[in-house]
Amino acid sequence: MQIMMDYQFARRSNMDQEICNRSEPSEPLNVPNSVINKWQNTVNTMAKLMDVPTGLIMRLNKHDIEVYVSSQTEGNPYNPGDHEHFCGSGLYCETVIRTNKMLLVPNALTDEHWCNNPDVKLNMISYLGFPLTFPDGEPFGTMCVLDNKENTYNDNFIELIKNFLLLIESDLELLHYNKILGEENKLLSDYIDEIQDLREIVPICSCCKKVRDEKGFWQHVEHYLEKRTSAQCSHGLCDECAEKLYGKETVMRIKKRAEEREKERKKESKAQN
Structure with a gap:
């Protein structure tokens, strides 16, 4: 049995x-x-x-x-x-x-x-x-x-x-804990390497704003950052460039609508709570 x-x-x-x-x-x-x-x-x-x-x-x-x-x-x-x-x-x-x-x-x-x-x-x-x-x-x-x-x-x-x-x-x-500690130390070491890279003097074109890497190739700044760090870049428009492209009045209307939508969102969220 x-x-x-x-x-x-x-x-x-x-x-x-x-x-x-x-x-x-x-x-x-x-x-x-x-x-x-x-x-x-x-x-x-x-x-x-x-x-x-x-x-x-x-x-x-x-x-x-x-x-x-x-x-x-x-x-x-x-x-x-x-x-x-x-x-x-x-x-x-x-x-x-x-x-x-x-x-x-x-x-x-x-x-x-x-x-x-x-x-x-x-x-x-x-x-x-x-x-x-x-x-x-x-x-x-x-x-x-x-x-x-x-x-x-x-x-x-x-x-x-x-x-x-x-x-x-x-x-x-x-x-088990030595393995975890080793993984955390590696992550910390990677962060230190990234910081060290960003502390270097970076050559930037004064006209197109591309960055020259250590091999002498010119890259867009977002490609340069993504290659050398864990950062991921997203694209948008600053207020100054938006006004140049679309005009100041259009930009103001867009910002006003965005503010109104944010107020509505907060109001709905408060009502649900």
């Missing part, structure tokens, strides 16, 4: 993860080799302490779920890089990620829901897994153990994986 336990930790959200509905999955987080080596030691220790052939850290990679770290233990059939399409894979870990809950399957062979899942073909008939998430609740993957014999995984083993899980999620939290 399948046993599923609601086992949630602080900082976890209760929402059901709708991974399969994402048309543009995010790029997987870049994890440094030093962290991967630490995770390798963690899953090795976990598998040995629990006396099981397999300890894994699984990761979502776009539309796939992959073996990210696999314990270096005897009888482990999983290798880093092994992957399956996530949605509809039938893997134990798919259920863990989609429900964001712990999953315990003592013996898949005696459970009609799990007896045909892909891991049974590798003789991995028992499973205990937990969701791994980022600080914002987004799923990273799972941390799990599998056995080739029936295993009920007592409370001490559950508590052990819980503590290992918190260590991994602490690393994920640090990596």
